[in-house]
Amino acid sequence: MFDVAVIGGGVIGGLILRELSAYDIKICLLEKESDVAMGQSKANSGIVHAGFDAKPDSLKAKFNVLGNRLMPQITKELGVKYKNNGSLVLAFSQEEMKTLEELKSRGEENGVEGLEIISQEELIKKEPNVSKKAIGALYAPTGGIVCPYELTLASIGNAMDNGAELFTKFDVCEIKKDVDFIITAEDGRQITAKAVINCAGYGSQKIANFIGDFSFTVGGRKGEYILLDRQSGGFASHTLFCTPTKKGKGILVSPTVDGNILLGPTAEEVDFDDRTTTSNGLQSVISKANEMCQGVPHHTAITSFAGVRAYSDRHDFIIEESKVQKGFFNCAGIESPGLTSAPAIAKHVAGELIGKTLNLKKKENFNPIRKPDYFFSELSVEEKNEIIKKDPAYGRIICRCEQITEGEIIRALTENPRATDIDGVKRRTRAGMGRCQGGFCQPYVAEIIARVNGTDIETVTKNGKGSELLVGKTK
Amino acid sequence: MKNYDIVIIGGGPAGLAAAVSAYDNGVKSILILERDECLGGILNQCIHNGFGLTRFKESMTGPEYAYKFIEEVQKRGIEVSLNTTVLSLTKDKVVTAINSQEGVTLIKAKAVILAMGCRERSRGALNVAGARVAGIYSAGTAQKYVNVKGYLPGKDVVILGSGDIGLIMARRMTLEGAKVHAVCEIMPHSSGLKRNIVQCLNDFDIPLYLSHTITRIDGDKRVTGVEISAVDSDKKPIKGSEKYIKCDTVLFSVGLIPENELSKEAGIRLSPKTKGAEVYQNRETDVSGIFACGNVLQVHDLVDFVSEESELAGKSASEYVLNGEAEKNAINCIAGANLSYVLPQRIDKNAGGSVTLFFRTSGVFKNCKITVQDGQKTLLEIKKRVAVPGEMERVNLTEDKIKSIVGELTVGLEEGV
Structure with a gap:
């Protein structure tokens, strides 16, 4: 018998589990794969967004800015690599420069600090390999990078060190509510819990449907990436974005915390969890990167991969108690900036949502530090x-x-x-x-x-x- | 900090031959650093025969060939540190190495010989589209599993690339009961040795698809099939030429890359063409006292040539230790028409003696002529009936000719003569 069962071992489920592990309750994580961090938390851009993209007053805006501020501390506690490398949104036309002004004021309204529009000259000083066709940029000094699966693994590891239980290969196929929730896996295993948190990513609609909650739908958007060798690590030091258009955010060129350069992602609607790369997709990553930067060292590519980002029909995060079933909470449609928002979402879900349902008392011996806190x-x-x-x-x-x-x-x-x-x-x-x-x-x-x-x-x-x-x- | 006259990084065929040669030329304080648990390098997994034909006039397996040199190293009592990985190398020849017994140690050398060998290009470097699932290996990894570990990585195999390891593995997997359905080569010609095409593919009726590539890999947890396509002269897949092959394994044999991360860190100038160091004829790099030989310098066809080159590097390193740095009078040596590279990239006119130039052609040429020119002046012309990129070529320049050079040396190939 658990107090809380978290479904889905991605970065959202992982950080919620870790928050909950600070309290004197019995908690578990249910993951359908043989390991955690196997969905979109293992294949995304790894960006800690500053927070100028999301519409003011949206959950995305709120949690992005809060999450961005929490990231340095949480990564330090968990021994996860994080770098505050700053980000640049490149503009290639006067029209795009106007969009940058809009982004800047939107960001300021969201509470993002230090935003600045910079000239071509300043841009090239910061990033010498940027295309000479870029005429200016929005500089966000609070932008950063983190490794998404490392953060997921570390938070789950830390939660387990503090008493949380992990069940892998637990593919949920039924959830019943009696007094408590009875969750059944494909292989027949059963778990009971007083509260359930649905963080199942691409599978979150299916999980919500099990309790009769049909209040949202989830779609998948595939993104293909190319990763370059660390020998190309110096190619860009900031995260470089295109100016967002109606068609989307475009691709990015960014260093990773491990010193590689990441190019991507594409954005293609998919109707299943399709993580294959395609010749067209990879080719478009290459050509778009070439529009943003000159001399992209594509010959140093070491791998390519794809991830599927789950988005909801509400086009904002869904972080709420289900209207159908008390004690069942949905964290769904957590697309970008979900990784950045994760620490703030976790605090909110554990403290506010679960805190109102269960009587939470802090553990005396909770240890927020994950050992070892060094890289050999x-x-x-x-x-x-x-x-x-x-x-x-x-x-x-x-x-x-x-x-x-x-x-x-x-x-x-x-x-x-x-x-x-x-x-x-x-x-x-x-x-x-x-x-x-x-x-x-x-x-x-x-x-x-x-x-x-x-x-x-x-x-x-x-x-x-x-x-x-x-x-x-x-x- | 420990001190040695010569530190050799790598205990494969290059490092072993260099060590023996350096010792025989008068330097006794030598240390070989080898990351694996035994000497011999990649030869240990090459259990097929055909090694040593040029040098020893007999056909040996890889381990047998390696053992000939290991014995020589042991006879001389040359110090070897096994299970030891070099973490870094500096310009002033300080090597940082790590192992379980001594931890991290710093070693100062008077001369360093780079003999780290090469690695295989991976699927990722080619951006081959499709699923990332089990059953995708580079040919050398499959070779390790089969020959050293004793396990079969798959039963229905498609091989991309006709490099020698891929060809050898086509035969090896077949002998182990696997079915090799196809070898695809994106170029219109094979990159492997002629004898391997004959003995490893033709003799086993394994089809070689030239000007073909894999355009997609399918599978959920494990490979279930590949789509192959013919390519045009720009190596772009031709629509409509797709062919589907069911398989559970894909092997990549798409080229070898000299493993020069340490060299780069030490600030050694590398050739963008060979991906190895740029060297003088004595195999000294542009950093005084650091030498390179074997596949870390240029990818060789035969181990016999690795041994030959490494003996030269070993001798040169010992001369450097015994006589100190010599003043050089360097001229550039450039790859001209239809050649992908020439090595050495620089010739020291002061060194004396003849110089052998090694090169590869950039395509298949018939009835052609190799020319060596000093500016406009032709020093040497050699007619060749056939020249292919898969076989390294060499020409010898006598001391007289070297002495006569006034400008830059260009080696080129003329067609249709």
């Missing part, structure tokens, strides 16, 4: 040697491109939330995320997974059942 590769020689002396596995590099040690991989397989497959290790440690894309390290990572779990390498998967790496022994 960034330590000094002396610090590294301290750790290697205690655990020699930290002296063995497994992923040569990202310089990830066996010690870090073992940690990913043993700490909350535990990785179980190649992709899980990759998202937690970056092993396999570099320029060779796991070409060298994958066999070693697979062996370590098998060893730590006491299984055979044949059972090791890329991302859950059906994605086994190997089909059998050789003759």
